[in-house]
Amino acid sequence: MINSINWHKMRLTNTAMDIPSKHRILFLEHATDGTIGGSHLCLLEILRHIDKEQYEPFVCFFEKNSLYSDFEKVCTKILIEPGPQTLKGLHFLPRFLRLPLSVTYYLYRTFIVRTWHWMTILRDFDVDLVHLNNACGYDHDLMLACRLRGIPCVVHERGIQAHIERITKFFANRVDRLIAISDAVAQNLRSGGIRASSIIRIDDGISIRRLAQKESEDEVCTRLAIDRGNPVIGIVGNLKFWKGQHVVIEALGQLIRRFPTIQCVFVGSVADAVYKEELVHRAKELGIAGRALIFTGYERNPPDLMRVMDIVIHASVDPEPFGIVLLEAMGVFRPLIATNIGGPKEIVIDQETGILTPPGDGNALAKAVEYLLSNPDKMASMTQKANERLRTHYEIQNSVLQLTAVYASLLANMHRTH
Numbered sequence: 001m002i003n004s005i006n007w008h009k010m011r012l013t014n015t016a017m018d019i020p021s022k023h024r025i026l027f028l029e030h031a032t033d034g035t036i037g038g039s040h041l042c043l044l045e046i047l048r049h050i051d052k053e054q055y056e057p058f059v060c061f062f063e064k065n066s067l068y069s070d071f072e073k074v075c076t077k078i079l080i081e082p083g084p085q086t087l088k089g090l091h092f093l094p095r096f097l098r099l100p101l102s103v104t105y106y107l108y109r110t111f112i113v114r115t116w117h118w119m120t121i122l123r124d125f126d127v128d129l130v131h132l133n134n135a136c137g138y139d140h141d142l143m144l145a146c147r148l149r150g151i152p153c154v155v156h157e158r159g160i161q162a163h164i165e166r167i168t169k170f171f172a173n174r175v176d177r178l179i180a181i182s183d184a185v186a187q188n189l190r191s192g193g194i195r196a197s198s199i200i201r202i203d204d205g206i207s208i209r210r211l212a213q214k215e216s217e218d219e220v221c222t223r224l225a226i227d228r229g230n231p232v233i234g235i236v237g238n239l240k241f242w243k244g245q246h247v248v249i250e251a252l253g254q255l256i257r258r259f260p261t262i263q264c265v266f267v268g269s270v271a272d273a274v275y276k277e278e279l280v281h282r283a284k285e286l287g288i289a290g291r292a293l294i295f296t297g298y299e300r301n302p303p304d305l306m307r308v309m310d311i312v313i314h315a316s317v318d319p320e321p322f323g324i325v326l327l328e329a330m331g332v333f334r335p336l337i338a339t340n341i342g343g344p345k346e347i348v349i350d351q352e353t354g355i356l357t358p359p360g361d362g363n364a365l366a367k368a369v370e371y372l373l374s375n376p377d378k379m380a381s382m383t384q385k386a387n388e389r390l391r392t393h394y395e396i397q398n399s400v401l402q403l404t405a406v407y408a409s410l411l412a413n414m415h416r417t418h
Contacts, residue, residue, distance in 0.1 A: 022056040023128040023411055026121070027075075028142060030134040032062050032083045035238045035269040036298065038324040039158050040067055042181075042204050043133045047074040049207065049400045055407070058125070066298065079121070084110070084138075110141045118145035127151060128414075129407055135159045136172035136194070143171045152176045152410035157185050160319045160342060164192030173198070176410050179403070181322040182343040200406060204322050205399035208391070211331040215304040224294050226263055226308055231373055234265035234309040236302045236325045237316075239279070239295075240272045244315030244339070249279055250362030252293075253286035255369055262292065267305050269298040303328045310379075311372055314338035317359045323347060326354075330390040333383040337368045347394075353386035 029043055044067060047057050058075050061068075062083030071078055118141055122130070130146050132139050132155045146153040153175045164172075169192065172178060178199045180186035186201050221228055233255075237243040245266055255262055270276050276295070283289045299305055302325070306312050312329040314320070319342030326347050329336050336354030338344035348354040355372065357364040372379050 022052075022054060023407065024056045024058070024126055025129045025131055025407070026060060026125065026127045027057055027131045027133055028060045028139060030062065030083075030132070030138045031065075033271060034063065034065075035271050036066055037238060038204075038322065039134055039156075040065065041324055042156075042158075044070055044074070045204075045206060045210070045396045046400055046403065047071070049396050051404060055404070060121075066300070077125075084114075111144060114141040115144045115148070118142045119149055122146070122149050122151060128411060129154065132156065133158075135161075136175065136178060136189075137161065137165065137168045140167065140171045143175055147174065150414070152407075152414055154179060154406060154410070157181070157189060158321050160185055160188045160321050161192065164189075164194070169193050177406050179406070182346055184319055184342045184346065185321050200402075202399055202402045202406075203394060204324055204327075205394045205396035206324065206327045206331065206390075207396045208331055211303045211328060213304060213307065214301050217308050220304055220308050224265065224296060224305075224308075225291065226265070226294065227261065227291075230261040230263055231259045232263050232265065232309050233311045233313060233369060234267060234305065235313045235315055236267040236306065236328075237314075238268040238271040239266065239276050241275055242316060242318040243268075244317045244359070245275075245279055246282065247315045247317065247360055247362050247365060248313055249282050249286065249288070251366040251369060252283070252288045254363065254366040256286075256288050256292065258370055259373065263294060264292060265294045265296060265305060265309060267296045267299050267302050270295075303332050306332050306334050309334055311335045311337060311369055313365070313369075314344055315359075315365065316342070316344070318342075320344055327390055327394050330383075330386040330394075333387055335372050335379040335382050336386060337365065337372070349385075349389070353382055353389050355382075 027043060029040060031037065031039060050057060056076055058077040059071055060079040060081055062081060064080055122145060129152045130142060132142065135157055136155045143153055154177045155175050156179045158181055172194045175198065178189060178194065180189060180199055180201050181204050183201060186199050189199055190196050226232060235245060235248050239245055248264060252264055280289065283293055296305065306329055312334045314323055314326055316339050322343035326336060326338060326344055336348055338348050338354060338356055339359040340356035341359055345356060348356055350356040355368045357368050
């Protein structure tokens with residue numbers, strides 16, 4: 001880790017020696033809910049595989065996270081900046097005063113204070129390009145700072161929005177490129193009024209090497225009290241309603257009649273404590289509490305847990321923008337069941353590399369699980385074809401090559417216009 005002054009001197013020295021300087025890229029990860037999600041993992045994969053001879057990446061977070069040490073290994077510098085803030089302590093005022101005060105504070109802090117702060121960072125660290133890692137609905141202050149300083153801004157859109165706000169549309173139509181991680185995301189942007197010419201589809205990817213086993217199956221089973229020889233299914237994702245863990249609970253209520261010793265592993269941080277309580281309460285109503293349910297909390301290496309699952313389930317009830325968990329399951333040869341909306345519908349070929357079911361349909365999910373558990377030859381065929389599809393379409397090197405081609409185009413155009 002080096003400070004901004006020394007970093008700037010290094011660049012001046014390289015220029016003086018006629019050594020081509022690297023392009024310095026600021027990556028911003030917006031997440032502020034305390035959990036680790038797909039956006040963190042995808043960014044980490046990008047930074048691990050980006051060409052360090054051409055690009056010098058550094059990362060900004062709004063909060064420290066459990067992958068901080070991993071990011072330290074792949075970036076020159078990490079910044080922890082205070083995230084967006086709202087005006088508090090106005091509850092005693094009448095509503096007609098609270099709203100204008102809140103809006104005024106937001107506009108002042110976002111488009112004056114924070115924009116000026118970002119402009120200072122862009123100048124001090126001599127940034128050539130900014131990459132926002134999450135969505136065009138956030139970080140408009142940094143988008144404006146890029147615009148004012150004439151620096152290209154790339155936004156990774158990792159969400160599907162039911163409604164795109166006017167301010168989001170305004171800024172999204174003024175960034176240089178929007179990276180959509182699936183056709184579902186790209187279509188959502190276009191239907192929301194985002195200029196199609198700025199949207200580029202680049203699939204997320206993973207490195208097969210990242211899936212290398214770190215904890216043995218026996219160790220996982222011992223740690224989680226999983227009985228070897230019993231049917232084991234699982235779902236990986238932070239516990240929140242739209243991820244669909246409740247649908248899995250409903251399916252288990254049916255499956256336990258056919259498979260009395262079945263166990264289900266729920267891997268992921270508790271993003272919504274009330275929702276988890278509802279899951280446990282419903283499980284007790286269905287008579288499947290106790291050893292049938294295993295909640296692990298956050299796990300650093302989910303693929304190790306997938307290896308002890310007979311089936312990996314992806315049960316999102318709202319469209320999943322992509323689904324990096326699916327790639328992990330494909331990489332460790334685990335059969336997949338996913339909902340037939342959003343990114344999973346593009347990743348999984350129904351009845352060939354996995355099974356697709358309607359979102360929110362516990363009955364259909366139970367039938368799919370029963371079918372696979374009763375047909376081991378079909379499971380083996382699916383996992384082999386899924387792994388082949390992963391290696392053909394979703395290797396991280398392909399994603400990074402496409403992404404850096406976008407960088408190169410924008411940087412070359414910036415140099416021509418200057």
